[in-house]
Amino acid sequence: MTNHPVKKLPTVGDLGEQGILDVILPLLDSSKAALGPGDDAGALAVSGAEVIVSVDTLVQNQDFRLVWGSGFEHKAFDIGWKSIAQNVSDINAMGGVPTGAVISLSLPQNTTIQWVRDFAKGVSAAVEGLGAQRLSIIGGDLGKASEISVTTTVFGECEFGKILRNGAKPGDRLAIAGRVGSAGAGLAILDSDKQWENWNRSVARIADSQCKPTPPLESGPRAAQAGASAMLDISDGLIRDASRLAKASAVNVNLKSAVLKKFASRLDPAATLLGIDPMSWILDGGEDFGLLATFPQDVNIPEEFTVIGEISAQAGRRALVKVDGHIVNGSRGFDHFPVAADR
Known part of the structure; x- marks a missing residue:
């Protein structure tokens, strides 16, 4: 030979x-x-x-x-x-x-x-x-x-003007567009001991959400045109990013778990494989790069957005995030430099 x-x-x-x-x-x-x-710098026509x-x-x-x-x-x-x-x-x-x-x-x-x-x-x-x-x-x-x-x-x-994080007002509806939780579930699959050769198609598709995220690019300008009051992308987890919006706007964010559980059901293949509650990925998983936006009551929300909660007035010194009325820790989710309390 x-x-x-x-x-x-x-x-x-x-x-x-x-x-x-x-x-x-x-x-x-x-x-x-x-x-x-090719030159020392590039140029864009603005x-x-x-x-x-x-x-x-x-x-x-x-x-x-x-x-x-x-x-x-x-x-x-x-x-x-x-x-x-x-x-x-x-x-x-x-x-x-x-x-x-x-x-x-x-x-x-x-x-x-x-x-x-x-x-x-x-x-x-x-x-x-x-x-x-x-x-x-x-x-x-x-x-x-x-x-x-x-x-x-x-x-x-920004053709329709910039949408910042600090514009949410009490009474606004809170909505998301794009994926939520998929990339977090994908990360858990990728770094697990469940060898990739044994994944089924549904599990592989969820893992791919971490490797190739798909932010809903048409939704940002469409939300701005519709009259969104505040917006940011979900990069570090729904709870953490909702907390950022709440703090910037000096309001409370109130999430409804019944709606979020509909998103969680899509992650059942990963949940079954790893024995993890899929709601943990919905609330804390990042890097799907979906949009979290608030809309005044008199605004028609673009159809690709799903209402998941509402904005209320900040009652105390701190802006709060609540799920079904219960306060949650806004520092949950991903942080490059977690402090001891986050670990």
Whole structure:
């Protein structure tokens, strides 16, 4: 039996910075930019008077693992997808439309060029698949690091005006659009000891919600046009983000569990596999990047939003979040730097 030598895949260290760029740039559409990658800075043609900006970072072993506890390999394509999804979600949460992005990619020297190519394909697929038609990748940066790190900055415009977190008023209805709890359930599946080869399709679909989140990009501008009073995306968990809205607006948020349980029922395959109450993912799971918005009583709420509660006046010194009238800890959910009380 003849042993054939294993073909060595080229790495970023083999090609150098320009060689890496030569691989990435043809995969990214910059045709909508006034000036795309290649100069010292990119340029966007701005039609309005104001540009909104958001930045976020994905770090290996903090925000994703190359191989999860379940043995599932986190694909470079999915990391590229998520780097776009989580940032365009922030623009969406202010009622805006994403128009441009720059990406800083730091890599270990032994990262394969195929990984880089797949990452760029994921970025491009997210722009198209999420419906961010006006978004153009206009530049970025490459660097060497001991672990993979992706920092993405996205710019956008608000045709119907900015929607902030501080506009909720007593009597407003509280509603969500998009997924809630799916990404949290997906994270639990990915990092469990339930090996991925044994997942059924329903479980695999939930796990994919963590790897490739799908923020409802048309819903942000539609909510702004309808007259939403406050809005933010659910990135760190419904309770934690509802608490942020309550604090910013100096109001109380009152959630109704009966409505939320309808969302929880969709997570039954993960709950059965792991033996976990799916409501924990609904209340505390983040990274679905759905929208949490408040609407005055005289406003017609867009049909993709589901009313899950209401806003009431703040009675004491603290803005509170309640579920069925019971106060819950607003610091629940995800925090990069949890204090002792959160642990």
